[in-house]
Amino acid sequence: MQEFSFILGDRPGALLEVMAALAEEKVNVEAIAALTILEEAVVSMVTDNPGKTRKILRELEVDYEEREALSMSLPHQPGQLATVLDRLARDGINVRSCYFSVDKNQLVFTVDNLERAKAIFRL
Numbered sequence: 001m002q003e004f005s006f007i008l009g010d011r012p013g014a015l016l017e018v019m020a021a022l023a024e025e026k027v028n029v030e031a032i033a034a035l036t037i038l039e040e041a042v043v044s045m046v047t048d049n050p051g052k053t054r055k056i057l058r059e060l061e062v063d064y065e066e067r068e069a070l071s072m073s074l075p076h077q078p079g080q081l082a083t084v085l086d087r088l089a090r091d092g093i094n095v096r097s098c099y100f101s102v103d104k105n106q107l108v109f110t111v112d113n114l115e116r117a118k119a120i121f122r123l
Helices: 014-024 050-059 080-090 114-121
Strands: 002-009 029-037 040-047 064-068 070-073 095-100 106-111
Touching: 002 014, 002 050, 014 029, 014 040, 014 050, 029 095, 040 050, 050 064, 070 114, 080 095, 080 106, 080 114, 106 114
Parallel strands: none
Antiparallel strands: 002 040, 002 064, 029 040, 070 106, 095 106
16 A cells, blocks of 8 residues: 655645545545645545556646555444554554544554554554
């Protein structure tokens, strides 16, 4: 699973342009987080077709970072996310991004020590 992170201008239709191009190529967004910070839209997303996503972002001249993302199901109970974050922190693993996907209770996250995080959670 690949995460694409990029910055867009804070203007009407900026995110729409990317989403419409993905839709046109039949690329499905599986998880997304988007917010505006200091008048810049920051987006992180996972799609079902990383190859097409790369091509589309390049065609739109959107600079992006790409990282392998991990995904795991969490029970829908208080404290579950805190438990995952605590386990990573105890091993000195920094979380780079964290959000939920369209699949119910599916946590998507990126970290600075991918192999160790995979081993901890047996992913």
